Amino acid sequence: TQLLEQSPQFLSIQEGENLTVYCNSSSVFSSLQWYRQEPGEGPVLLVTVVTGGEVKKLKRLTFQFGDARKDSSLHITAAQPGDTGLYLCAGGDANRDDKIIFGKGTRLHILP
């Protein structure tokens, strides 16, 4: 069974600071996705990374897929209160028709 471990589970920082959250597994994934979920809503896709070593930027968010396609990181520069939410990573299991499995998420709170 593939597992995605996300760390830290909770993170509370001041507005303007930088932060990195991690998504790790012992298994290889065909792709990895990051979602953000706000209270009372469903997750919304932020990015998909496919190639080992791939780096994608979305404004102040930088996503990286590990060379071995087993891990990923999300770095936020100059965090803002609007970044508050639950960040979920999800991996596509290449051996099971790319079924998406989710980590437990990092709950991020940005203090104004």
Place this chain on the structure above:
Amino acid sequence: NAGVMQNPRHLVRRRGQEARLRCSPMKGHSHVYWYRQLPEEGLKFMVYLQKENIIDESGMPKERFSAEFPKEGPSILRIQQVVRGDSAAYFCASSPQVSSYNSPLHFGNGTRLTVT
């Protein structure tokens, strides 16, 4: 805005009653996934369906839970004889094809089930 529609948004049931959760996928999407989320946790896969077929139900309890996606109409997740432990948020997601990096999941806003 024809996103994934789930209803009801909130559902309260007493122990032993039945809960029916509905999901209408995005237009043009024929693949539906149901996930369950407990407070402070991520999403746990329950079942994956295509029109009139259950493809993968490995995450769904074998008793009391069932799911369908008929040729016409929404997908239904049915929980019979609910217990307090069934209280959770249930999310539906859809994709135009088997979910992969080419077709990520589009989620609804969930149904929050409370069993009293």
